[in-house]
Every structure is written in C-alpha cells, then in structure tokens.
Amino acid sequence: MTSQLSHISSARPPSVAAARRAKPYVRVRDLERDLAERVDGEVRFDPGTRGAYSxxxxxxxxxxxxxxxxxTVDAAVEAIAVCREHHAPITSRGGGTSLAGQTCNTAVIIDWSKYCHRLVSVDxxxxxxxxxxxxxxxxxxxELAGTGLMFGPRPSTHGQCTLGGMIGNNSCGSTAQAYGKTAENIARLEIVTYDGLRMWxxxxxxxxxxxxxxxxxRRAEIYRELRSIVDAHAGEIRRRFPDFPRRVSGYNLDRLLPEGVFDLAGALVGSEGTLVTVLRAELCLVPAPKAEALVLLGYHDIVAAARAVPHIAGxxxxxxxxxxxxxxxxxxxKHMHPDALTRLPEGGGWLMVSFGGESREEADEKARALIEELRRTEHAPHIDFTDEKQVEKELWEVRESGLGATARVPGMRETWEGxxxxAVPxxxxxxxxxxxxxxxxxxxYDEASLYGHFGQGCVHTRIPFDLVTADGVAEFRAFLDRAADLVVSYGGSLSGEHGDGQSRGQLLPKMFGPVVIRAFEQVKAVFDPDNRMNPGKIVAPYRVDENLRLGPEWTPDDPARHFGYPxxxxxxxxxxxxxxxxxxxxQHSGGVMCPSYRATGEEEHSTRGRARLLFExxxxxxxxxxxxxxRSAAVRDALDLCLSCKGCRHDCPMEVDMATYKAEFLSHHYAGRLRPAAHYSMGWLPLWARLAALAPRTVNALAHAPVLGRLGKRLAGVEPARPVPYFARERLRDWYRRRGPRGGGERGPVVLWPDTFTDNLTPHVGQAAVDVLEEAxxxxxxxxxxxxxxxxxxxxxxxxxxxxxxRRTLRTLAPALRRGIPIVGLEPSCTAVxxxxxxxxxxxxxDVSRLREQTRTLAELLTGTDGWRPPRIDRAAVAQPHCHQHSVLGYDADRELLEEAGVRLDAVGGxxxxxxxxxxxxGHLEVSMACAEHELLPAIRAADPGTLVLADGFSxxxxxxxxxxxxxxLHLAExxxxxxxxxPLGDHPERLIGT
Known part of the structure; x- marks a missing residue:
C-alpha cells in the first residue's frame, strides 16, 4: 500500500445507502497486525500476494x-470478526475461476482452497x-468413489473449482442436465454473517x-425480515423469475415463496459471498453411473442442432x-484434440448426448433408442456412437476446452468473456x-463461436471485444445492453451458470424490474446493512465498464526481450x-502442470498466479x-519455486510457457548485478564438468569429503542434504574416440548428441545408445x-x-544439419532445447529451424526406422516421462516402442x-520431494520388485x-x-552395459 489508509468507496442507490455507513476507511496496517495476531492462518498483505489475487x-x-x-473454518470466523472491527470488506474465494468478477475486490480475500478442504463426514x-x-x-x-455416490453438478473446471465457489455461483456444468444446479443439491449450509451470527x-x-x-x-430477525420481503413482493417474484432450469441470475428468492418450504440454504446459493460466508455445506449426493455411452449428432449448423434439443431432451x-x-x-x-475431432460426424453443428446406466448394456440401450428414433426422422443427423471410456473422455475434452480454444486463436482478434x-428456455x-x-x-463480432449446455438452453461464447480503447469499451457496453434485451425477450436469464458479479450486476434491472431489484437490495440489507460483503457485486453493482483488467487507461510496458515470442x-x-x-x-491430478502449486497449494506458485504477477x-x-x-522481489520470489518444467506449455489450454517467462525475467532481474551462487555453480555446470574431466577422481574425492564437501555446497548454493553426483572417470566422447565407430552403417549417419549430463555423469547411457543405434x-x-x-x-x-x-553449437553442427543428418538426443531437457x-x-x-526439424529422441528415430524391431523385453515397467518430454517432445514414440517390445507400461504423470x-x-528440498511424492515415488513403491523403472531424464x-x-x-537406451x-535386466546400470 502506498498509504496507511485505504479508502473504500461503496457506491449504492440512495435507498440502500441511507441505512449504511458511507465511505468507510480501513487502517490497513492495523488490520494486518490484528489479523496476524488473532487468526490461525497465513495473513498476507505483501505486493506479490495482492497482485496474484487481483x-x-x-x-x-x-x-x-x-x-x-x-x-480452519473457525480461523475464518475469527478473520471476519477482525475485519468487522476494522470495517473492512471481505470476499470469499475458492478456485478463483469465476468469469463475472465476483472473486476479486478491494477487500480482504479469504482463500479457502489451501487448508479448508476436508470431507468432514459421509452418510x-x-x-x-x-x-x-x-x-x-x-x-x-x-474421495467418495468407494461409496458409489458423487456430487452431481460438474462444471468444465471440475478439476480445480471448489465446492465453496460452486455454492457461491450456483454452478451447473453439463451433468446439471440430469442432476440440476448446485442449489438443488444442497441440504444445509453452515454460515456466518458479517456481524458474527453463525448457524446452520x-x-x-x-x-x-x-x-x-x-x-x-438476530436469527429470528433475519427469518422474519426475509419472509416479510418475499411476501411483499411475491407476485412480482413469480412473474419475473423465468421458469426454466438455468435461471442463475439474481438471488434465489423463489426458494422462500410461501407455496414452498422456506429454504434459506437454497436462497443463499448463488449469492456470491454478498450476503453470508459459507463455512460448511451438507451436500446431497447421487449414485455415480457405472457406465456411460456417448452419441454424436452432426447437423447442418448450430441452429439446426438447437432445434433438435427439446426432442432429444425427452x-x-x-x-x-x-x-x-x-x-x-x-x-x-490450435492443434487441440486432433484424434477426438476426427470422431465428429459430418456437419456444421453438433450435439453430444450421453446416457448413464448401471451397466454398459443399459447405457448402450438408451443411446441406441435415441439413434433409432432419429434415423426415422425426415432430416436425420449424421450419427456416431461410442461407449469406450477413453474415447468418451477425449471427446468431452473437446467440449470442456471451449474457453481455452476460443481465446487467442491464431489469425483472430483477442476474445473475452462478458x-x-x-440462457433461455x-x-x-x-x-x-x-x-x-x-x-x-x-x-x-462474427468470430464468436457458440457452444454450451444446450439441453438446458445455456450458451457459452467468447467475443472479440475491444477493451483497450474508449470507443471499443463503449461498443462493449452497447452490445451488453442489446444482448440483455434480447435474452429477456426470450424469457431467459442473463446468467445461466457463471453468476452475475460485475459482468451482469448492472444489467439485472432489465431482467427483474425495479420491484424485484428493490427486494434484492432489502435482502442485502438484512444480512449486510453496511455493505461489507463482496461490495459492488449483484446489488449496488459497479458498472460493467468499471474496474476493467484492461480498459482505455491501461498503458503497460512492453520491454525489450531475449526470446522471440513468435x-x-x-x-x-x-x-x-x-x-x-x-x-x-x-488441478490436483493429471498432466504435469503445475508441480509447485500441487506441492504448496499457493496461488502465487501456480502458473496463473505467476502470470498475474508478471501482468502487474x-x-x-x-x-x-x-x-x-x-527488479521486483515479489515476482522473483513467486518464480523461485517454478521448476521450469514446461508443463504449462503443454497442459495449459492457452500454452502459457512460464519456464520461458522465468528465464526472461531472471535475465533482466540480475542484469548488471551479482547473482545467487547456484547460478554460477549449476548454471555454469558445462564448464565445471569440462574442467572436472581433467581430474575426475580428485574432483569427486574433494566434493564428497565430509568437511570440504559441506563447505563447497554452501559456497555453491547447493542443498546440503543432496548428494553431489559423481563425475565419470571417462567421458562418453573420450570413450567413443578411443573405441571408434563400428557396424556397417547401412542406414546412414546420425549425430548422437553428448549432452553435459550423459557425457560427464552417466556415459554408460550414451554407450548403450551407441550399441543400439549401431545394431539398428x-x-x-x-x-x-x-x-x-x-x-x-x-x-x-x-x-x-x-x-x-x-551459436557455437550451431556453427559446429551446421554441416551435418545442411546434409539432413538426424541429431539424436538422449537427455530430454537438452533435446527439448x-x-x-x-x-x-x-x-x-x-539452421535453428533445421536443428528443430532434425532433432529426434532415440525412440522417435527407432520407431521411424523401416524394418527395425525392438528386442523382446516382456517385463512390467513404471515409467516417468521427463517433464520436457511430456511438454515438448511427446512420449508416444516411447510408448509405441516399449509396447512392441512387450513392456507392460505404467507411465506416471506429474x-x-x-x-x-x-x-x-x-531451500528447495521440501518442495522438490513433495513433487516427487505426488505420483512418481508412490508408483515406484507400489510396483512389484521385478518391475523396471524407466526414466530417461538424469534429474x-x-x-x-x-x-x-x-x-x-534406467534409460530407454540401457x-x-x-x-x-x-x-539380464536389473536396476543397476553396470549390469546392463557390461562395465
């Protein structure tokens, strides 16, 4: 903060503002001190954290x-009490994926995701x-899998969205077709109000x-006032609330109408943290389908597909x-899901229809009943069908990747939410x-695509708004006005899934009219009369063109850079x-991204958090x-635990490459300044390895001597608990020079790349590769x-x-590159360079382009060699694909080769x-080992003693x-x-190469 005082403005209609304290002030340093003293948790008011959550x-x-x-949830209650004493606004946040701005605010953010994620009980x-x-x-x-039950609604962000966020937004997802919105799946909520009332x-x-x-x-007062408000406006609530499955906008006052059960939990779902804070939730569970079948229907266009929806929904x-x-x-x-896209039948608009059952036969029977009926219609669609679990998963990823697919499309303008x-009936x-x-x-805005939960009338799209010029923002606002009028004319809802927040808060009067809006304001006043709960969202909202992440006044630096960012x-x-x-x-499983987040649970250690800080x-x-x-220390600290694994380059739907951004940042951050010792020791490893090759035994003895070894690690910035690798007595290149080439070489030459790790630390891997290549x-x-x-x-x-x-490497390799000779890499990280x-x-x-095109992994070269077949191995194996192999090189060739060799492969992720x-x-040991414990080490411990452990990466x-x-x-070459x-195959390299 640039000042000890932060002025919090709470713009609201006069009818609401009259009963509330206007223009509250927060003494931020005092607030931070009291939170740190009284709350069992992490209290962060530093620039890095604030930037990551902005x-x-x-x-x-x-x-x-x-x-x-x-x-703990009790600690969160105490945090709210401290905020109340300081008149500080609060905003709850779960996964932070909200698309309407409801989880960012000039407030104290309560992040539930790191610690408060317990499954308390199951009945x-x-x-x-x-x-x-x-x-x-x-x-x-x-966690519920063993019970045969699950929570039914499933948004496309199911791998990272939290239940608190789903409750706040009244989330739905594709399975809401069968199970309804979150509001229909909540039995009870434990809540606390801003003034401290805690209740179920x-x-x-x-x-x-x-x-x-x-x-x-206080509880009686809340119940009485809510009933009074709803009774007074019941007629208009009935008239203004659209009666179809995807009305998510506004407060759920229809759950309090006299003709139903007074369901306060249902009414609070979707209130986006503007009324109460949810501490715990009792969820209604549904039986998990034991089998599913998927029908793909291709129509002339998306409008024709939509016409078929009511009939299929039956x-x-x-x-x-x-x-x-x-x-x-x-x-x-964007080269996303190429195999899955080939399964789509002919058409210009598609419906994806799944059926569940207690068995594959039951699910298939439901699917075939639909197919037979559609084939008898006059304008039958093109049809495909699958009940293979992996194929279904890949096809659903086509749909669930919609947001990532429609953002930053090559050759197209930037697209945005809004x-x-x-949703409409x-x-x-x-x-x-x-x-x-x-x-x-x-x-x-013709480029905008249309997709979504058509069975319930919910439509997703990203639109190429211009959000950086005054005229563009004016057009954005004008479009939203017209679009709101359009959806209301169809009896629809401004939001059918993601909530109102700031994106639609100002537009709500178009849908609900002044009477219901007044009822919303009164409900807000019952729970939060001073407007401290996520202010400016839903009720008394900010304008849709305020607080824009970009906006006409956005003037970012675009600094000189080392990488090309083509x-x-x-x-x-x-x-x-x-x-x-x-x-x-x-996400907590699948792929590689983001290992540091999985280890720490910290937003600023996620790819997203780091990107936010770089933006700031x-x-x-x-x-x-x-x-x-x-020179930012906050950005440096956030990037410090980035492993440069490049997992995000592959796993992120937007192909964010944080390893590259980190390298760029470090280059500028330390320009003209002393670097950390590790940058000189490990960053210059190739030079030290070359010098060590002059006397490897002496270097090894000194590095592993008790006193000198510890001192050397300290001076070099090396983790004391890490054993230093031994340098080989003979480098790979020296061995090969002494040995000379062998074999007929009838397939022509290849350049085996002697990376620093293989050449100096594990030459037996290179020797094995030479044997394999010559035999081939x-x-x-x-x-x-x-x-x-x-x-x-x-x-x-x-x-x-x-x-x-x-450049030196390119000059040396240029003759081979220009002759088209393949370059074979053994170390995935070096090959990925x-x-x-x-x-x-x-x-x-x-020449760099030639280098990229001609570089092969060992498996890629061998599987592309006509007539070559791998020797039989017939063993089970746990394999750890290197992160750079996963993200840049791919593991398909290795998988194909190993399976042909009879290896029963279990390739772990992470x-x-x-x-x-x-x-x-x-300082990195704890996080490093936590990453290993996520998937790799448990898989190895669970493997039978005779199972091979494959890992091409030296790391x-x-x-x-x-x-x-x-x-x-073991390396594949070994x-x-x-x-x-x-x-005989074993765990020890010396057994495999006969040295």
Whole structure:
C-alpha cells in the first residue's frame, strides 16, 4: 500500500445507502497486525500476494487489501470478526475461476482452497456428506468413489473449482442436465454473517420457522425480515423469475415463496459471498453411473442442432451439449484434440448426448433408442456412437476446452468473456441463437463461436471485444445492453451458470424490474446493512465498464526481450496475457502442470498466479501491486519455486510457457548485478564438468569429503542434504574416440548428441545408445569438440551466455544439419532445447529451424526406422516421462516402442521434482520431494520388485536415487542394449552395459 489508509468507496442507490455507513476507511496496517495476531492462518498483505489475487477469470481487476488463508473454518470466523472491527470488506474465494468478477475486490480475500478442504463426514444411507468450502470437486468425488455416490453438478473446471465457489455461483456444468444446479443439491449450509451470527440453515417448515422466530435474537430477525420481503413482493417474484432450469441470475428468492418450504440454504446459493460466508455445506449426493455411452449428432449448423434439443431432451440424457463449427475450427487451428475431432460426424453443428446406466448394456440401450428414433426422422443427423471410456473422455475434452480454444486463436482478434453464459428456455434456443448471431454480425463480432449446455438452453461464447480503447469499451457496453434485451425477450436469464458479479450486476434491472431489484437490495440489507460483503457485486453493482483488467487507461510496458515470442507478435507483454484465468494449473491430478502449486497449494506458485504477477509488473495501471518492474522481489520470489518444467506449455489450454517467462525475467532481474551462487555453480555446470574431466577422481574425492564437501555446497548454493553426483572417470566422447565407430552403417549417419549430463555423469547411457543405434544399422557420429545446448544457462536466465553457447553449437553442427543428418538426443531437457528454446531465442535462423526439424529422441528415430524391431523385453515397467518430454517432445514414440517390445507400461504423470538445478538449490528440498511424492515415488513403491523403472531424464533418475529407494531408474537406451545382448535386466546400470 502506498498509504496507511485505504479508502473504500461503496457506491449504492440512495435507498440502500441511507441505512449504511458511507465511505468507510480501513487502517490497513492495523488490520494486518490484528489479523496476524488473532487468526490461525497465513495473513498476507505483501505486493506479490495482492497482485496474484487481483483478478479471476473475468474482465475485471481489483487489487485486494490483503489475503487471509485460514487453516480452519473457525480461523475464518475469527478473520471476519477482525475485519468487522476494522470495517473492512471481505470476499470469499475458492478456485478463483469465476468469469463475472465476483472473486476479486478491494477487500480482504479469504482463500479457502489451501487448508479448508476436508470431507468432514459421509452418510451413505442418507446420501449426503458434509464438506468444507475449499474442497475441489474432482477431489471430493474421488474421495467418495468407494461409496458409489458423487456430487452431481460438474462444471468444465471440475478439476480445480471448489465446492465453496460452486455454492457461491450456483454452478451447473453439463451433468446439471440430469442432476440440476448446485442449489438443488444442497441440504444445509453452515454460515456466518458479517456481524458474527453463525448457524446452520436449510429447508424450514412452518413449525420450525415459528420456533426460530419465537426464540428471538438476530436469527429470528433475519427469518422474519426475509419472509416479510418475499411476501411483499411475491407476485412480482413469480412473474419475473423465468421458469426454466438455468435461471442463475439474481438471488434465489423463489426458494422462500410461501407455496414452498422456506429454504434459506437454497436462497443463499448463488449469492456470491454478498450476503453470508459459507463455512460448511451438507451436500446431497447421487449414485455415480457405472457406465456411460456417448452419441454424436452432426447437423447442418448450430441452429439446426438447437432445434433438435427439446426432442432429444425427452430421452432423459445425462448430458446434452452443443458445439458449433467455429469452435471445432479453432481447436483444429490450435492443434487441440486432433484424434477426438476426427470422431465428429459430418456437419456444421453438433450435439453430444450421453446416457448413464448401471451397466454398459443399459447405457448402450438408451443411446441406441435415441439413434433409432432419429434415423426415422425426415432430416436425420449424421450419427456416431461410442461407449469406450477413453474415447468418451477425449471427446468431452473437446467440449470442456471451449474457453481455452476460443481465446487467442491464431489469425483472430483477442476474445473475452462478458456474455459467456446467457440462457433461455430450451424450446426457444434455436431462435435465440439465430438472433444472437445476427447481433454479433451487427457489432462486427462474427468470430464468436457458440457452444454450451444446450439441453438446458445455456450458451457459452467468447467475443472479440475491444477493451483497450474508449470507443471499443463503449461498443462493449452497447452490445451488453442489446444482448440483455434480447435474452429477456426470450424469457431467459442473463446468467445461466457463471453468476452475475460485475459482468451482469448492472444489467439485472432489465431482467427483474425495479420491484424485484428493490427486494434484492432489502435482502442485502438484512444480512449486510453496511455493505461489507463482496461490495459492488449483484446489488449496488459497479458498472460493467468499471474496474476493467484492461480498459482505455491501461498503458503497460512492453520491454525489450531475449526470446522471440513468435506466437505472440514478438511481445513479452502479449505472452504474459495468454493466461485467461481458467486455473487448470490448479488441478490436483493429471498432466504435469503445475508441480509447485500441487506441492504448496499457493496461488502465487501456480502458473496463473505467476502470470498475474508478471501482468502487474508491466505496470499498466496506476494502482499496480508490483511497482518495481524487472527488479521486483515479489515476482522473483513467486518464480523461485517454478521448476521450469514446461508443463504449462503443454497442459495449459492457452500454452502459457512460464519456464520461458522465468528465464526472461531472471535475465533482466540480475542484469548488471551479482547473482545467487547456484547460478554460477549449476548454471555454469558445462564448464565445471569440462574442467572436472581433467581430474575426475580428485574432483569427486574433494566434493564428497565430509568437511570440504559441506563447505563447497554452501559456497555453491547447493542443498546440503543432496548428494553431489559423481563425475565419470571417462567421458562418453573420450570413450567413443578411443573405441571408434563400428557396424556397417547401412542406414546412414546420425549425430548422437553428448549432452553435459550423459557425457560427464552417466556415459554408460550414451554407450548403450551407441550399441543400439549401431545394431539398428546407423553410423554413429559425435561432434568433434565439446559443445552444449545452453540449457543450464537458459534455466538460470543467463540468456546472453546461452545464445553464445548455442551459436557455437550451431556453427559446429551446421554441416551435418545442411546434409539432413538426424541429431539424436538422449537427455530430454537438452533435446527439448533444440526443439523449442533455441527456436524461441533465434526465431529467424534457418539452421535453428533445421536443428528443430532434425532433432529426434532415440525412440522417435527407432520407431521411424523401416524394418527395425525392438528386442523382446516382456517385463512390467513404471515409467516417468521427463517433464520436457511430456511438454515438448511427446512420449508416444516411447510408448509405441516399449509396447512392441512387450513392456507392460505404467507411465506416471506429474514431475519428479528435481527439474535440473531446481532440486539441488538450497531451500528447495521440501518442495522438490513433495513433487516427487505426488505420483512418481508412490508408483515406484507400489510396483512389484521385478518391475523396471524407466526414466530417461538424469534429474528423474537422480531424484529416485535420492529418495532413499533401493530402486534405480534406467534409460530407454540401457534396457534396449541389455535386451539385444541378452543381458539380464536389473536396476543397476553396470549390469546392463557390461562395465
């Protein structure tokens, strides 16, 4: 904060403001002190944290006062009490994926996701469970798997959205077709009001209502006033609330009408933290389908597909989703889900219809009944059908990737949320889509695609709004006005899934009229008379064009850079803005991204959090949380635990490449300054390895001597608990020079790349590769002098040196490259430099392009060798694909080769946690081992003793060795060489190469 005082403005209609304290002030330093003293949790008011939480998945940005991460729900209650004493606003946040701006505010953010994620209890007989608000949906359903039950609604962000966020937004997802919105799946809520009343609420019959009101006190006052408000406005509530499944906008006052049970829990769902704070929730569970079948229907266009929805919905599907040709085209342009897209039948608009059952036969029978009926119609669609679980998963990813697919499409303008979840009665969907497309055309937004939960009339889209000029923002506002009028004319809802927040709050009078809006204001006053609960959202909202993340006054820096960023018009600023906040980096399983978040649970250690900080660093706003540019300590600290694994480059739907951004940042951050010791020791490892080769035994003895070894580690910035690797007595290149080439070489020459790790630390891997390549008929060449890919300089941000090293390598390899000779890499991280980083550093160099195109992994070369077949291995194996292999090179060739060799492969996900120099740097050990414990080490411990452990990465093999396991990781080259010689396979490299 630039001042000890932060002025919090709470603009609201005079009728609401009259009863509330206007223009409250917060003494931020005093607030921070009291929170730190009294709250069992993490209290953070530092610029880095505030920058990371300044926005969500929406167009909006508000820098918070600070963030509280409570360890228990009781600690959160205490945090609210402290905030109340200081008159500080509060905003609850779960996964932070909200698309309407409801989880960012100039307030104290309470982040539930790190600690308050317990499954408190399960009652299988009643079909309910009690959870804390920070539990992620997929994690919850995995914990419930043994009961045969699950929580029914499933948004596309199911891997990272929390139940608290789902309750706040009244989330739905595709399975709401069968199970309804979150509001229909809540039994009770434990809540606390801003003034400190804590209670469980739920459906209340008249007898209980009378008991509550007779008891008196604050609870009785709330119940009486709510009933009075709803009774006074009941007629208008009935008239103005659309009667169809996807009315998410506004407060759920229809759950309090006299003709039903007074359900306060149902009424509070979807209130976006503007009324109460949810502490725990009792959820209604449903039986998990044991089998599913998926029907794909291709129509002429998306409007024709929408016309078929009401009829298909009559078959009671589990999910009924729509996808248009633009979305499919964008996914093809971005090379997303290529195999799955080939399964779509002919058409220009598609419906995806799934059916569940107690068995595959039951699910298939439901699907075939629909198919047979559709085939008898006059305009039958093109049809495909599958009940294969993996194929279904891949096809659903086509639909669930809609947000990522429609953002940053090559050759297209930037697209944004703003009208991304409107909904109409399904029987009127076709007309609405037709009129909406006409509105897009009128405003010049023709690129917008249409997809969504068509079975319930909910439509998703991202639109190429211009949010950086005054005229563009005016057009944005004008479009929203017209679009709101359009959806209301169809009897629809402004929001059908993502809530109102700031995106639609100002537009709500169009849908509900002044009487219901007044009722909303009165309800807000009952719970929060001083407007401290997530102010400016839903009631007395900010304008839709306020607090924009960009906006006409946004003037970011676009600094000089080392990398080319060819996919981002050569702009570091555009590269940073790839993150759209979907939060897939916060998933707890699957893929590699983001290992540091999985280890720490910290927003600023997620790819998204780091991208937010880099955005703030570019200083586009007067209130930027990060003010010191490249010299920022906050950004440096957030990037410190980035493993540079490049998992985000592959797993993020926007292909954010945080490893590259980190290298760029470090280069500028330390320009002209002393670097950390690890940058000189591990960053310059190729040089030290070359010197060590002069006397490896002496170097090893000194490095492992008790006193000198400890001192050396300390001076080098190396983690004291890490054993230092031994340098080989003979380098690979020296061995090969002495040995000379062998074999006929009838398939021609290949250059085997002697990376620093293979050459100096594990030459037996290179020796095995030489044997395999020569046996396959290749003449193996090694570069005539010691070279390097520059990896260690890149990862430590010493990019000037990295470029010099790469230029030297290119000059040496140029003759081979220009003759078309393949370059075979054994170390995935070094191989990935040739395929990715080198091109990013030299985007216009033809030899670099040749290097990228001609570089192969060992498996890629061998599987592409006509007539070559791998030797039989016939063993089970646990494999750890290197992170860079996962993200840049791919593992398909390895999988194909190993399966052909008879290997029963279990390829684990996640990151080993060592990640080059990361795990060796002092202070990183805990996070490094936590990453390894996520998937790799448990898989190894669970494997049978005779199971091979495969790990092509030196880092991965080293982490396995340092874990205390008696298992050793083997390189693909080692097991192939051993198998073709008939050497028994074991865990020890010396057994495989006969040395």
């Amino acid at each position: 926005t969500d998945g929406s167009n909006y940005r508000q820098v918070p006062l600070g963030v509280v991460v409570p360890r 299988t007989e009643a079909g309910t469970c009690v959870v804390e608000p920070g539990v992620v949906l997929d994690v919850l359903n995995r 609420v739920g459906p209340t019959d008249e007898e209980e209502f009378a008991r509550i009101t007779a008891a008196g006190g 078959h009671d599907p589990l999910q009924l989703e729509g996808v248009d040709d633009r979305l499919v085209d964008y996914e093809r342009r 009208w991304e979840d409107s 399904p029987q009127r969907l076709a007309g609405y889509l037709d009129d909406l497309r006409k509105l897009f055309k009128e405003f010049g 996919e981002d018009e050569g702009s570091f600023q555009r590269a940073v803005m790839r993150c759209v906040g979907v939060g897939k980096c916060r 660093m570019l200083n586009g706003h007067a209130d930027s949380a990060v003010r010191d540019g490249w 008929g290749y003449r193996v060449l090694l570069p005539p002098r010691t070279l390097c890919c520059g990896l260690t300089w890149i990862s430590t941000g010493q990019l000037g040196m990295a470029k010099r090293v790469l 040739f395929r990715a980083d080198a091109v990013d550093l030299f985007p216009h160099d033809r 990151c080993c946690g060592l990640a080059g120099n990361f795990g060796f740097e002092a 991965c093999r080293t982490q396995i060795e340092h874990s205390g396991s008696d298992r050793r990781g 097991i192939l060489a051993a198998a073709q010689r008939g050497t």
